[in-house]
Amino acid sequence: MGQANRQRDANANGSTLVDLSKSSTREWIAGSAFALPYLLIAGTFLFGPLLLALYMSLYDWNALDPAQSQFLGLENYRILLSDPDFWNALWNTVYFVVLTVPPIVVGSLLLALGVNREVRGQWLLRTVFFSPYVLTVAVVGLLWTELFNASGLVSYYLGGGNWLTSHDLAMPAIAVATIWWQLAFNFIILLAARQNVSDRLYEAAKLDGASSWRMMRDITIPQMQNPLVFVVIVTFVNSFQVFGQPFIMTDGGPSFSTTTIVLYLYDTAFTGRQFGYAAAVGYVLFMILIAVSATSYYFLGGDD
Template identity: 35%
Template sequence: MRDRADRVIGLIFVAPPVLGAMILGFVPFGLVLWYSLHEWSPLIGTFDFVGPANFVRLAQDRVIMSALGVTAAFAGMLLVLNVTIALTLANLLNTKLAGIVVFRTLYFSPVVVSIVAWTIVWQFLLAGNGGINGVLAMIGIEGPNWLRHPVLALVSVVVVQVFKGVGMNMILFLAALQNVPSELKEAARLDGAGRWRVFRHVTLPLLTPTLLMVGIITMTGALDVFAPIQILTDGGPGTSTTVISYYVYQVAFGRQQFGYASAIGIVLFLITLGLTALQWTSRKRWVVDEI
């Protein structure tokens, strides 16, 4: 009788997250999959079943092919810069100097700022006559039009996104650094290891679980970026900053082709799932829990 009561209590506690996942996850995904099999345009009131035609259309869409390349470049740059800067800042802030808490707060503060407000500020800074070019002009350098150059526009969006989210990853790395046993580092120093070798062979291996988590979070965040691109470049110039997630928005709300947009969304989901699964399955090769 007691075992049955324990099972009931367990089900009661488990039910909210399970129901939440079903209502907010599985049901919308099922609807998107259903919509992707239709030609749906709310403005003219069409909802016609077309089967896999929308997915066949993907192979002939030049913009989606370009968006795949832009998405790969954006996600790659964001992942490398975010992880590198976050880990560097965490190492610099992993000290007991007076006032270090102030710097930790300053570096983390962009995380709690609205992404829209953050991007609008950067829009003023990156404009042709904005703050960055104003500073460059003071030292005799004529700055470019950052948001109207195909390469610089993409790099600018990456930088804006990096500075927005690097504080969170910095805190994660900082917490991991503070959990590294000091005895291991001291033993390595006694064996003659320098600062770099201690970090490379002692600290870094123990950071790999956090590195895996940060990598997954950063990668999935890079694949669904929206606000910075819409505010800064609107996917331009041309399609140089049109990532897949923003192309879904353009197709759905710009062209009113919700069925085709749903098909693109399914592809984006599969890409995100595949990359996450790849990172997770490869963890046994490089993630270590202890030395």
Template identity: 40%
Template sequence: MLLEGQAMREGRGLAAKSPARLRRRGAAIGPDWRNGLFVLPFLLVYLALLVYPLFRGMWISLLQFDMFDQTASFAGFTNFRRLLADRIFLGTVGNTVLFVAMTVPAFVVIGLALALALNREGRAGAVLRAIFFGTSVLSVTIVTIIWKMMYLPDRGLISGILGVFGAAPVPFLTSQDLALPAIAVCTVWWIIGLPMMLFLAALQQIPGELYEAAALDNASRWRSFVSITLPSIRRTLLVVVIYEIVAQFQLFGQALLLTKGGPNNASRPIVLFIYEQGFRDWNLGYAAAASEILFLFMAVAAIAQYLASRRRAEG
């Protein structure tokens, strides 16, 4: 009896203490807002450098803002209406869209082809991967100097090769039809290493047993590529396409240093137009409106590509 009474008293004591213990345990297990202090520096930088400039740019696009005398007045959608009637701006939109259409498929096709060719072990494969990736770490100034020397119509490398076969020199950078394709070729040569490495990383994650099973079924290389390789790297393919669409819409340095937007605005992209309006003509509101249209183009293109790829994957 004494033991039973002591056990009952201890049980009541534990029951009395259990709510407090549970509250302490809940406080330890539940969310602790002090953990937010670890991400607070990142959030502050993100708000200061990305979110605030985004909405500030939207507001400036609605102003008649002259940086020269620092005067600003609300203009509504006047800047946007002027842009839609500006032939030079509409030409830059066409140039930028055409440039994206020329470069993004090249990045996907050439990058994947190089990754397939260099997806092998050994010193030779490592050296070739380093060579192809090495161009992507060069600055835009170095790249444009190299290609400007190659495009020279009298002493350039390409003209020298054409001269061996008796062909006349080609004025790549002074021709309205060839200036933008010449910039596209330069850009693909410069950045092809990044999509190549992304594809290469995705290819190395594919289990080798899948290809062994396909070989046992006498599947051809093309069949293995279509049935195994492409479905396995689908997500990487989508990442490369969306990244390159967003990146190539921001064409600036190559056009500025190779052609300065010429000849006759044939190679002038949207970003160069924004730069000239904002920092040459001091028309900040007009430049901000053009940048908002560029942001809309990039967002629509990336979302459309994502939705199309998602439908194909689900189908």
């Protein structure tokens, strides 16, 4: 009798495992079907161009007749590493990142925490803070070009003449325009993250006599960790890929002091017609972005 019961339980368990296996298979097929359109689009417009760019970087690429392109191997990368213009563009980009990333991240966090408080006109403040982000880079560039020229408001109140023609002030001017423009996106992300933090945590902390700084350190920042990591990485990537602002406001000048990597890549490809070399520049930038993103995630991602 006992052996019969054990056999029946074993058969039942076996049947359950088969049902679970079939269910998992059906879920995998359904999930793959939903993901397939995205994978096809990503493969066509993302991974395809990535592989093509890598292929181009190994050639002296002839855009008009690719069949006449000359294979160079890693020569483009060797030339790149000894190219002073590339290193100048890289330094300018790093300088721009240093000028923009901390103010954008910290500023958007402070704005999000401030607007989250119950204040009069809260909706108006949110609208005002987010409104710059709806502008295109062309509008932002032209607007701030007028503000920074010799007769603009910035020069009138702060002096310095035309900031965009000054070797020392041109990059900070572009950074100011970028900070004003990019704060809005991060502000919305962090405001949503702050609103998802339970008020019960703060009520319990107040009962324990925790100060505002203590609640910020032990509740707010840890609870917003993932959105903060996202904001930091996205801001790093956006700043490393800056193109529109220097292109419109200074065209890389004066004396190449605002020529960034992407602007250098653009000039190399479409002015110098060196498409293979430009593809090599793009791939080096790609590897830099991977390294920066991985490093940021390693130090800020915690246990996730």
